[in-house]
Amino acid sequence: MNDLDVSKSLSVPELKRVAVQMRKDILYMIYEAQAGHPGGSLSATDILAALYFRIMRIDPTNPEWEDRDRFILSKGHACPVWYAALANRGYYDRSHLGTLRKLNSILQGHADMKKTPGVDMTVGSLGQGICAGVGMALGARFQKKDFHVWVVIGDGEMQEGSVWEAAMSAAKWKLDNMTVILDLNRIQNDDFVENTMPLGQVQEKWQAFGWNTICINGHDMQAVVDALEEAATIKGIPTIIIADTVKGKGVSFMENVPAWHGAAPNAEQYEQAIREVEGALI
Amino acid sequence: MISPYHFLLPEVESVLLNSDFFKTTKKHATRYSYSEALFEVAEINPKVVVLDVDVGKSLKTNEFAKKYPHRSFNFGIAEQNMMAAAAGMATTGLIPFASGYAMFLSMRALDQVRNSVHYPHLNVKIAASHSGITPGPDGVTHQAQEDLSIIRTIAGSCVIAPADHVTTKMAVHAMAEYDGPVYLSLTRDPVPYLYTSDYPFEIGRMVTVREGSDLTIIANRDLVAHALVAAAQLSGQGIEARVLDCHTIKPLDEEAVLKAARETGCIVTAENNVIFGGLGSAVAELLVENDPIPMQRIGVRDTFAESGPYYEVIDKYGLTFPHIMQAAQKVLDRKHAFNNQMAKGEA
Ligand SMILES: Cc1ncc(C[n+]2csc(CCOP(=O)(O)OP(=O)(O)O)c2C)c(N)n1
Numbered sequence: 277m278n279d280l281d282v283s284k285s286l287s288v289p290e291l292k293r294v295a296v297q298m299r300k301d302i303l304y305m306i307y308e309a310q311a312g313h314p315g316g317s318l319s320a321t322d323i324l325a326a327l328y329f330r331i332m333r334i335d336p337t338n339p340e341w342e343d344r345d346r347f348i349l350s351k352g353h354a355c356p357v358w359y360a361a362l363a364n365r366g367y368y369d370r371s372h373l374g375t376l377r378k379l380n381s382i383l384q385g386h387a388d389m390k391k392t393p394g395v396d397m398t399v400g401s402l403g404q405g406i407c408a409g410v411g412m413a414l415g416a417r418f419q420k421k422d423f424h425v426w427v428v429i430g431d432g433e434m435q436e437g438s439v440w441e442a443a444m445s446a447a448k449w450k451l452d453n454m455t456v457i458l459d460l461n462r463i464q465n466d467d468f469v470e471n472t473m474p475l476g477q478v479q480e481k482w483q484a485f486g487w488n489t490i491c492i493n494g495h496d497m498q499a500v501v502d503a504l505e506e507a508a509t510i511k512g513i514p515t516i517i518i519a520d521t522v523k524g525k526g527v528s529f530m531e532n533v534p535a536w537h538g539a540a541p542n543a544e545q546y547e548q549a550i551r552e553v554e555g556a557l558i
Numbered sequence: 559m560i561s562p563y564h565f566l567l568p569e570v571e572s573v574l575l576n577s578d579f580f581k582t583t584k585k586h587a588t589r590y591s592y593s594e595a596l597f598e599v600a601e602i603n604p605k606v607v608v609l610d611v612d613v614g615k616s617l618k619t620n621e622f623a624k625k626y627p628h629r630s631f632n633f634g635i636a637e638q639n640m641m642a643a644a645a646g647m648a649t650t651g652l653i654p655f656a657s658g659y660a661m662f663l664s665m666r667a668l669d670q671v672r673n674s675v676h677y678p679h680l681n682v683k684i685a686a687s688h689s690g691i692t693p694g695p696d697g698v699t700h701q702a703q704e705d706l707s708i709i710r711t712i713a714g715s716c717v718i719a720p721a722d723h724v725t726t727k728m729a730v731h732a733m734a735e736y737d738g739p740v741y742l743s744l745t746r747d748p749v750p751y752l753y754t755s756d757y758p759f760e761i762g763r764m765v766t767v768r769e770g771s772d773l774t775i776i777a778n779r780d781l782v783a784h785a786l787v788a789a790a791q792l793s794g795q796g797i798e799a800r801v802l803d804c805h806t807i808k809p810l811d812e813e814a815v816l817k818a819a820r821e822t823g824c825i826v827t828a829e830n831n832v833i834f835g836g837l838g839s840a841v842a843e844l845l846v847e848n849d850p851i852p853m854q855r856i857g858v859r860d861t862f863a864e865s866g867p868y869y870e871v872i873d874k875y876g877l878t879f880p881h882i883m884q885a886a887q888k889v890l891d892r893k894h895a896f897n898n899q900m901a902k903g904e905a
Binding site: 309311312352377378379380381383384385386388391398399400401402403432433435436437464465466467469472473 | 610612613614615616620632633634635636638639661662666695696697698699700864865866867870871874
């Protein structure tokens, strides 16, 4: 993707190429670290590609820009996808990718806003990023700023009570300057969400909490882009995009397998995974 | 020559001085020792049930769930609900072992731990893996460097941080029999096997694992092994350190601390936990009111750590045996200065 000018808003075919590069980077980081969370990073890749390379108002040369859109990966364990987006967008050199989880690295095991340029909120304890998102949206409104806050949460994460506390407050304050994207990959750490703690009627629950809901296939790049663009136009009510995704997307042996929530590939698996991810473009 | 060590595995004692001791010695993460012991206590006591919060795979309590599906309850990623539910279960006579990560059990669910578990003094057992900085690569959000201090400040709490596999299993048995809340601190990363099955585990009793009269090192959990290595190296310099394994931080074995103060005249504490409110504080609080001898504390200073391999992280943040040796030298210098001053005062 070296020929792409990432400072421009990318087209859907271009975003697909970016997503392939991000998936390769995710696998590389986790392989080098021999630790990390591939499944939930790969399921959120297309969403972050669309946000960082088309939707968000950002300036990688000025990561502290006050008027930038904010992004929070509330499911912070999936930070390799965030690091891949930021590196490819030019926030820092790609050479950092090999240092994930190592001593003295700018890329911590869970994202750290004081160490990584472009990370807008420190995350890792599930169910807190979305609450911070509410705070950022309120901060924007109070200071009459027009930036938008984007938050990605996990479906397992939705089991935390604090997610619902955030949901209530965003509805109370009609936070239309905040959009949550639910990475509905149906797997958490121990097992499938349905076996661990079923979520019931997800869309109806968010609606009952006063949210506008948009349901999409989270790997259909056109649908992802359309939903994000639509969400930003909805007024007077917070929006959640419920993205149907596949945990481990793009790597056949990782797809829909709970064991790949938090495991690193060995050399052979890594090579196969890279081949498969590259094959997505052909 | 009689060995100064007690209850130490012979194969450990013989290699304490090896430069690659921590690399080569056999290790086991005590989170697994915990879940292995659960099978034993569940056999003995039908009231024992196990509660999870979507990290059963990480503690291998999922194995327990496979064998005893009806005695196993996975609450999903909802630590607060699990903790208060554990309190409720305890009121009905069950003995819930609420399992999870130290960060989220001691901090996310702290209000529940205090108000629903400890205030009514209910029989809830909290099994906390990833205690202290025992997860390295996961980074700060998973490194519960404050958990022992936090739980220690709650009235009526009992806090246990065993050093190895054998003593963790003993602790699980002891806490199942103990009436009241217990917090069990477990390691995410593997720590050396240390002890024989003769180890006399009793809640609230420190164990002298090395004899010595020049100074005393009081350590817990993963730093006991470092204290033993430090003591072995100090011995080569003619310094004989007593090593106390303080597996129960609360209630503190005051008798053992005061005896050590009397007999060795100075103390180093070593804990993989913040220096605020943990083992070092507990010992200092006791000494300052009874026998204020020179003391040095090894622990995490006023900082968060970072991601990295476990050993590299605890070394960078000042917790490994070379740091304990430095503290020992410093406390000995202070003891000698202190004694000289006393002698002058008497003359
Ligand atoms: C408060 C809290 N409890 C537990 C954990 C440990 N943990 C990390 S990831 C995870 C499962 C997350 O599942 P989900 O939100 O569905 O993420 P995804 O499947 O998209 O990776 C758990 C339990 C945590 N990070 N934070």
